Amino acid sequence: MKSLPADPSLPWRRTWIAAIAIATMVLCVMNGEQLIASFGAVPVTLPVWVVFVVVGVLMLVRLDLFRSTRSRRRLLAPAVVSGGTVAVVLGVVGDQLLDTNWSAILPSDAAERWSAALSAPLAE
Known part of the structure; x- marks a missing residue:
């Protein structure tokens, strides 16, 4: 399978970065007060989220029956950011x-x- 070029000036990459930036701003505008109010819980829940992310990535990498993530590991982080x-x-x-x-x-x-x-x- 042919891999994607790593040129950061590609239009699709700029579009993706713009979509992430706009979505992050929309989330901050829509839920800014709730985000600020929940900052106190971050130190308490951070270890749980780290374990959750590590287990999720390990499951994607180790238990993928079709091994699609093995050839496309560099797409895992953009997929997580887009989903978030x-x-x-x-x-x-x-x-x-x-x-x-x-x-x-x-x-x-x-x-x-x-x-x-x-x-x-x-x-x-």
Whole structure:
């Protein structure tokens, strides 16, 4: 399989970096207060998250039946960064848009109770 060139001036790489930067800014604007309030929990939960990430990477590398990550290990970090920023923003925005539409389709009481359960699978 032919590997991708490592030229950082490629347009797709600039587009990816711009998408990450925009998604990070959107997350900070939408959830800035919650992020600041949760900084105190970072030292407590950091060891758990480090173990979680290490186990996840080991599972990707060691247990991959098709060995696709072996030839593309350099894509693991960009995939994690994309999933942690761009995918979160798309999921949150999609979830909010779907939540507003459920009240037009369902009775208001049912829409209030069921909107999260109906929106989450579709937004993801």
